[in-house]
Amino acid sequence: MLGHGGGGRLMNQLIRERLIPRLSPERDGPLHDAAVIPVNGQKIAFTTDSYVINPIFFPGGDIGQLAVHGTVNDLCMAGARPLHLSLGLILEEGFPIRDLEVVTESIAAAAAATGVSVVTGDTKVVDKGKGDGIYINTAGIGLIEHDQHISPAAPRPGDAVILSGDIGRHGMAIMAVREGLSFESDITSDSAPVWACVRALLQAGITIRCLRDLTRGGLASACNEIAEAAHMGIRLREDAIPVREDVRAACEILGMDPLYVANEGRFIAFVPNAEAASAVTALRATALGSAATVIGHCADDPDHLVTLKNPLGHDRIIDMLSADQLPRIC
Amino acid sequence: MKYIDEYRDPELARQLSAEIHRITTRPHTLMEVCGGQTHAIVKFGIDGLLPDDIELIHGPGCPVCVTPLELIDRALAIAARRDVIFCSFGDMLRVPGSRQDLFTVKAEGADVRVLYSPLDAVGLAARHPDKEVVFFAVGFETTAPANAMAVYQARQQGLTNFSILVSHVLVPPAMEAILSSERNRVQGFLAAGHVCTVMGFEEYFPLADKYRVPIVVTGFEPLDILQGICMCVRQLEEGRAEVENQYARSVRREGNEHARRIINEVFNVTPRKWRGVGEIPASGLALREAFRAFDAETKFQTGDIVTEESPECISGEILQGLKKPPECPAFGKTCTPDHPLGATMVSSEGACSAYYRYRGRKSVTPAAKN
Incomplete structure (x- = not known):
């Protein structure tokens, strides 16, 4: 039976053990956020994502905006310039037309702001009780206009790990409005398109080994996936990772670790250490990347462990969680 | 962050660590009672800052861990009922019963919800008069006041569709059970700070006297724990066995009187089984007769439960x-x-x-x- 929702180790297992062997048995190697397809001498990036978030309206965004940013950002993680999106809507009978209009306007606004166009789509209505108001699927294509080989397998020991800004806002903004947990806060989602940041790195001529957005499972899961794919360890420094005060406070109260909390406008970049300073400078010149910083380095490690050094000097293992974090009792 | 960063200061941690090294002349075995303290110790690497002579052993203060299997199976049976909205703290959902956990029951269609406050369950009961709302009231003295208040408010609102499945446990009887065991190795305790915030620490004086064991009420941040260890070691080195309060910014000797009063009004002390440990006399809380209508165990006859614990688990x-x-x-x-x-x-x-x-x-x- 399914119990694999959290984007953690269980979800990973489901994909690797149940889906890939049936769909693409010859496939070997790491999974990327987007597929890269050669077409007539050019390289196209192609990806898809489904959005089932509840509540659909949350501080700092809604499901429509998220459906654009999420897919666009997956294209960006392949180093592609996002071009076109498809839009699939699955609506439950009784879903308010007014909400549909608001979500659609939000999709249009996010697409315009990101420079992508919605070029094809599909709408289905399911019986009441067979859906959760609205589900959205978007697929996107983008163009890779450089010769860099950006891949989860590419990082090497010694490479710097650069984080594009503070973490934990999206997940905690959702948590604050979720039924049964609601608490007062000013935390808003960080949902945003990251293309301007990736473009800045490309234009600065940085060697980009790998990019990974920090969605479900957060920074910790992203680092673990790359460490596994690149057959190395990652050493992070806790005091280098920016977390806003209110996000930290909410995490402390609920007993959650911001390293595992979802983001929708943040990514990590793996670059050669010699180019780390230039990469940070390039990112900081963008509005979204103004707090970009080096948070650690890749290391030789046969166990592919991700570790975090705290200010007391202790290294602890940052493992992948098996599923969603749960609020603690006391 | 204020009230957090001060208690994680690396320089002060080094000073406390040096002081513990300085005063330790022989081996001591200390137990931190609360699971929250255990996590902080392992997470921050506090055991690595101690002399080899100091051993920390981890105590029973994990409410989810000590909830008896039989009660979890009972919870699963109640949660599976079509007329029930079953509410629980998040921690409880993945805890294995004999054959299932709450997540599995949820995946099979049961209405299982994660709440952060039992008072939200009372609200749910008011909004869903056609459903039975059941809250899984687990925990130590820390969660007891809010659970008591939920029952109290449900009675005030005249709700007949709200009940709690009670598995409350008390810390001092468990400490005494450990101390009186033939296999006991504990020479000093770091008592659970948050439990004492509610209950105070009067109860510990007879324990410290009877078993000649230092008890230091201790907080949860790295500096709290290091200071608690330092105070405990100093007592052992000086041959004292007293009750001391490291966590004075939160704990008063008499505890929180309002919280204690509501616990007392709604619950009375009862023998309770601890998972993996067995029954400990006077170590739990049960609903008083006047609140029996809110007892999910009485309300839902789940029949005989045959439990099955993993033979490998220690x-x-x-x-x-x-x-x-x-x-x-x-x-x-x-x-x-x-x-x-x-x-x-x-x-x-x-x-x-x-x-x-x-x-x-x-x-x-x-x-x-x-």
């Missing part, structure tokens, strides 16, 4: 501080957070979960390393 010995997680043959092999054999691998306050999460499947205790 969580009972872990909870009594007799063994450490890496000493378990199943640890990190047949028992992982994905496939837990016992509650100590699941709960965010369980010792096995702390070791696995922060030190990995190959984790060793500092003692084993040396």
Whole structure:
């Protein structure tokens, strides 16, 4: 039976053990956020994502905006310039037309702001009780206009790990409005398109080994996936990772670790250490990347462990969680 | 962050660590009672800052871990009913019963909800008069006041569709059970700060006297724990066995009178089974006669429950501080957070979960390393 929702180790297992062997048995190697397809001498990036978030309206965004940013950002993680999106809507009978209009306007606004166009789509209505108001699927294509080989397998020991800004806002903004947990806060989602940041790195001529957005499972899961794919360890420094005060406070109260909390406008970049300073400078010149910083380095490690050094000097293992974090009792 | 960063200051931590090294002249074995403290110790590497002569053993203070299997099975049976909205703290959902956990029951269609406050369950009951709303009232003295208040408010609102499944446990009787055991190795306690915030620490004076054991009420941040250890070691080195309060910014000797009053009004003390440990006299809370209408165990006849504990799991010995997680043959092999054999691998306050999460499947205790 399914119990694999959290984007953690269980979800990973489901994909690797149940889906890939049936769909693409010859496939070997790491999974990327987007597929890269050669077409007539050019390289196209192609990806898809489904959005089932509840509540659909949350501080700092809604499901429509998220459906654009999420897919666009997956294209960006392949180093592609996002071009076109498809839009699939699955609506439950009784879903308010007014909400549909608001979500659609939000999709249009996010697409315009990101420079992508919605070029094809599909709408289905399911019986009441067979859906959760609205589900959205978007697929996107983008163009890779450089010769860099950006891949989860590419990082090497010694490479710097650069984080594009503070973490934990999206997940905690959702948590604050979720039924049964609601608490007062000013935390808003960080949902945003990251293309301007990736473009800045490309234009600065940085060697980009790998990019990974920090969605479900957060920074910790992203680092673990790359460490596994690149057959190395990652050493992070806790005091280098920016977390806003209110996000930290909410995490402390609920007993959650911001390293595992979802983001929708943040990514990590793996670059050669010699180019780390230039990469940070390039990112900081963008509005979204103004707090970009080096948070650690890749290391030789046969166990592919991700570790975090705290200010007391202790290294602890940052493992992948098996599923969603749960609020603690006391 | 204010009230957090001050208590994680690396320089002060080094000073406290140096002081503990300076005053320690012989081996001492201390137990931190609360699972929250265990997690902080393993997460921040506090055991690594101590002299080899100081051994920390992890106590029974994990509410999810000590909730008896029989009660979890009962919860699963109640949650599976079509007319029930079953509410629980998040921690409880992955705890394995004999055959299932609450997540599985939810996946099969049961209405299981994670709440952060039992008062929200009272609100749910008011909004869903056609449903029975049941709250899984687990925990130590820390969660008892809010659970008591939920029952109290439900009665005031005249709600007949609200009840709680009670598995409340009390800390001091468990400490006494450990001290009176023939296998006891504990020479000093770091008492659970948050429990004492509610209950105060009067109850510890007779324990310290009777068993000649220092008890230091201790907080949860790295500096709290280091200072608690320092105070405890100093007592042992000086041959004292007193009750001291390290966590004075939160704990008063008499505790929180309002919280104690509501606990007393709604609950009375009862013998209670602890998972992996067995029955401890006068170690739990049950609803008083006047509130029996809110007792889910009476309301829903779930029949005889036949429990089945994993034969491999040694969580009972872990909870009594007799063994450490890496000493378990199943640890990190047949028992992982994905496939837990016992509650100590699941709960965010369980010792096995702390070791696995922060030190990995190959984790060793500092003692084993040396």
